[in-house]
Amino acid sequence: MSDNKFSHLDKKTGLPAMVDVGEKAQTQRLAIASCRVVLGKEILQQLTEGTELMTKKGPVFQTAIIAGTMGAKRTAELIPLCHPLGMDDCKVTVDVLNESEVIVRCSTKVTGKTGVEMEALTGVSVAALTIYDMCKAMSNDIVIQDIKLEEKKGGKRDFKR
Amino acid sequence: MSDNKFSHLDKKTGLPAMVDVGEKAQTQRLAIASCRVVLGKEILQQLTEGTELMTKKGPVFQTAIIAGTMGAKRTAELIPLCHPLGMDDCKVTVDVLNESEVIVRCSTKVTGKTGVEMEALTGVSVAALTIYDMCKAMSNDIVIQDIKLEEKKGGKRDFKR
C-alpha cells in the first residue's frame, strides 16, 4: 500500500493518520455543502401553512439552522482525522425546494492551513437530522438525500459544481 | 397552532420543546438506520483491491465504524431536542454494495422511555462523513444518499421497511 492515494492513510503503514499541515500556509478558505430532506407533501404542508410557521419559516427550520451551526463547530470532535480549526463564519439555511422537499445549505469560512469542507458537510447533516427529529412523529419515511460539496475555494484547487 | 402534530413544538406556544417522557414506561427499544456513500468506481476499487484493505475491510471502513459508534453516543449533544440516553448496544457496519457504492448500517438498542432512531441515524451519518473525509482527496463528487430508518421496535408502533 506504499502508493495509496488516501490522504488519511499513512503512506508507509496504511494506517489511519491525520494529514500533517505544519508546512502549509494559511489561506482564506470557503466551503459550501448542501443536502435535501425528503419530508413528503403532508409534512411539508403542515410546516409551511401554519400562520406562525409561514412568517418566519417556523421553529423547525430555525432549530435546524442553529443545530447545524453548532454541529459544524464540532466537526473535529466527530470526524476522527479532521484538524481542529477555528471558523470565521458559518451560515446554515433551510429552504423549501418543492412540494415535498426542503434543501439545507451550509457555508463555512476559515483562515487556516486546511479546508472547511467537512465542517460544511457536517453542518448540513446535523441540520437535516434535526429536521428529521422534529418531524419523525408524523412519518417513518423521511429520507436525507444528496449530502454533497457544492463549492470550495482557497485550497490547492477551487471547485464549483 | 394549537393542534400541530410536531412532537417537538409545544402544543400551546408552537415553540421548540423537548417531549416530556416522564410518565412513559421503560421498554427495550431497537432502531436500525442505513445510508449509502456513492464513492465512484475508482475510489472503491482502491479501497477494496489492496491486499491489506481487502482482508479486513481496511482502515477506512474501520475508522468509519468507530467514528459512527462514537457519533451515535453523542446524539443528544448534537440534536437539540433529543433526550440524553444511555445505550445498551450500538453496532455500525460498512459493506460494499456494488461497484461504486458502500452501504453503512447502524443498529442501536436502549432500555428506556424513548427510542433510539436518532442515535442510529446519527451513527450512519457520522460514519458516512468519515468515509467521505478519508476519500475526499481523490474526488469532490462523493455523495451521501438515503439516510433513512430501516426498522424500529419497542415504542408505540414497530416499523420495518
Add this chain to the structure above:
Amino acid sequence: MSDNKFSHLDKKTGLPAMVDVGEKAQTQRLAIASCRVVLGKEILQQLTEGTELMTKKGPVFQTAIIAGTMGAKRTAELIPLCHPLGMDDCKVTVDVLNESEVIVRCSTKVTGKTGVEMEALTGVSVAALTIYDMCKAMSNDIVIQDIKLEEKKGGKRDFKR
C-alpha cells in the same frame, strides 16, 4: 472540618467529592429555575416590534430556548461534582417581563436518584447568555439577574418559592 455541611466536600478530608447516591431510590424529580435579562428599553423594543419577531417571539428568543435546552443537557460536563443524568423533560421559555427585561424559565424532569436543580439553573444561564450574545452589539450594559431556583419536587424536601 469533620462536621462541615457542604455535601460536595468529603466529611473526612474536606476535599471536593461527588455525593454517593448509590443507595438512594429512583424518584420522579422536577426542578424549575428562572432568571431575568435586563436588556434595556431600546433593545427590547427592537426585539418585540418587528413584524416577524412579534409573531413568533423571534429568532433571538428561539435561539435562546434551544441553547438553554442543549446547555441543560450538558450540566454534568460543566459542573464538576454533578452526577451524569438522563432527562425526561426540559422546557425553556423566554417571556417579556416589562419594558426593559425578559424572564427566562427552565423546567427539568428526571426519574433518578438525584435532583435536576443544577440542570434547570444551567439551562436558564445558557439561555440568558445566548440572549446577551445576540444583543451585545447594541449595548455593553446588558445584565443577567436573579438566577435562582423557583421550585423542586421529588427529593428529600419539596421547595416552592
Add this chain to the structure above:
Amino acid sequence: MSDNKFSHLDKKTGLPAMVDVGEKAQTQRLAIASCRVVLGKEILQQLTEGTELMTKKGPVFQTAIIAGTMGAKRTAELIPLCHPLGMDDCKVTVDVLNESEVIVRCSTKVTGKTGVEMEALTGVSVAALTIYDMCKAMSNDIVIQDIKLEEKKGGKRDFKR
C-alpha cells in the same frame, strides 16, 4: 427586518447566523466579566471560618475557579453563534465581597478576529453555578446576581464600566 441591528440575525432574512469575521484583522483582545453569588451569612461564615478553608480559600472556591476556567474554554459549544476561538489566557477569581456575598471575576484574552466577552461571561456563570451546586444542600435561597461585562479591549470600541 432589513435594518435590524442584531449582529447575529442575518440582515436579509432575519434568521440567526454567525457574524462573518473573515475580513477582520487579528488583534489582542481582553474581556473581564463579573457576577455576585448571594450565599447568605450562614453559608459564607461556614465557608470562611474553617481552619482549612480559611488558609487557601477552600475547595469550594478552588473548584469554582477550575470549573469557570474550563467552562470559558467551552463557550463556543454552548452559545450557538459564538466563533470557536483559541484563548491566550483565562483567569477566574472568587473573593468574599461582604458578609453574605462572594464576587466572581473572569478575565480572558485572545489574539483573534473577534472578542472574548462571551468567554468571560460564560466563565463567571459556570464558576457561580459551581459555588451554587456545592452550597445548595444548605439553602434553596442562593441567588446569582449581576452577570455583566466589566471591561473589554482590542475590538472596535474599548469599554470600561
Add this chain to the structure above:
Amino acid sequence: MSDNKFSHLDKKTGLPAMVDVGEKAQTQRLAIASCRVVLGKEILQQLTEGTELMTKKGPVFQTAIIAGTMGAKRTAELIPLCHPLGMDDCKVTVDVLNESEVIVRCSTKVTGKTGVEMEALTGVSVAALTIYDMCKAMSNDIVIQDIKLEEKKGGKRDFKR
C-alpha cells in the same frame, strides 16, 4: 476469528463493536483504579512544604481531583466502545506515597448493566495528566506509572488485587 475472546471485536466479522448488554440485569457496581505519578524529590518537596499547600494538599492536588472526576464522567466519549453510563459516585484522591511519588486513586459506582472500570481508569489517568501539566515547567522527567485496576464488584466476577 470466529472464536476470538476480545469482547469488543464482533465474533463473526472481527470488527470493532460495542458489547450488547441489552439482556443483562442492572446491578450495583464498583471499581477502583490507581496510578502513581513519579514527580521526583524536588518537585514533591515544593508541593508539600509550602505552608498553604501543606494544609489542604494544595491546589495542584485539588485541581487534579476535580479534573479526574470530570474526566471519569466523560469516559464514554473518549473510549470508543464504552457504553454511555450514569454514575452514582466518583471519588478521586491524591496522596503522597514517598519522597518522590504521589498515588492517585479513583473509585466509581454505578447501578447499571455494565461495569465502571474504564471510568475509574480514565479518572486516574486524567488526574495524573493534570498533575503532570501543573508540574511540567519544573521537569521533563515526570512519569506516570502503574495505571491499573485495584478492585471491582458487582459484575460477573469480583476482583481485588
Add this chain to the structure above:
Amino acid sequence: MSDNKFSHLDKKTGLPAMVDVGEKAQTQRLAIASCRVVLGKEILQQLTEGTELMTKKGPVFQTAIIAGTMGAKRTAELIPLCHPLGMDDCKVTVDVLNESEVIVRCSTKVTGKTGVEMEALTGVSVAALTIYDMCKAMSNDIVIQDIKLEEKKGGKRDFKR
C-alpha cells in the same frame, strides 16, 4: 507562596490559573510522548497471531490509534489549565515491543504560542486505555506504564530523552 515555580499556580495567590501566553510569539512546535501497555503473553499472542489481525495490526490497535488521535484533540477539555489549541498534525502508533507488551507513541505538532506536550501525553493515554478496554475481558492484570515525554521542540528549551 510568592516564589513558587509552578507555572499553573498564580504567583501572588497560589491559586490555580492558566498561564498567560498573550505576549509569546507563534512558533512551530512538536511533542512526542510514549507509554507501554503490559498485556501479558497470552493476550498479545491472540492479538498478533490471528490471520486477520496479523496483516493490518488488527482492529484493536487501529481502534486505539483513532481513539488516541481523537483524545489528543480534546486535551484542553480534559486538562483544566491547558490552552485550547489547533493542531497541525497528530500521529498515533501502536507497536509490539516484546512478547508481552505494546508501545504507544503519539506525535503532535502545532504552530502556536504554547506547546503540545499535554496533547501528545493525552493521546497516548487514551490510546492505551482503549487497548485496555478492548482486552480487559481476558485479564484484570493489564497495566499501563511509563507515560512520558520523549521529545519536544519549538518552545523555550528543546528536549530529547
